[in-house]
Amino acid sequence: MEENRAAPKLLVSLRDGCQLTVPPASVDAVRAEGLAAEAMNARDAGREAGCGSLLNEALALRRGEPLAGVSTS
Incomplete structure (x- = not known):
């Protein structure tokens, strides 16, 4: 988990779940396509x-x- 839970940058809570927010280059599939x-x-x-x-x-x-x-x- 992130150090500052009040202002998350990578894992953000949404109404119906969570969203992982990372730079595209850190996703293997995106990097492989490139x-x-x-x-x-x-x-x-x-x-x-x-x-x-x-x-x-x-x-x-x-x-x-x-x-x-x-x-x-």
């Missing part, structure tokens, strides 16, 4: 080695099943 886009740009520019490195970096962000352990009830 890396994939960079990889395609590298490919289009003829930099195949750079393309492979970027795709490997994107794939390395995946760890386990998405939302594993999150209850839907």
Whole structure:
């Protein structure tokens, strides 16, 4: 939890739940999409080695099943 609960910055209480507010770059899925886009740009520019490195970096962000352990009830 945050140090200053009176003025939360990351986890904000809403009427019907909570909202996690983080910079987009700290979300693995968003970062992976950005890396994939960079990889395609590298490919289009003829930099195949750079393309492979970027795709490997994107794939390395995946760890386990998405939302594993999150209850839907």
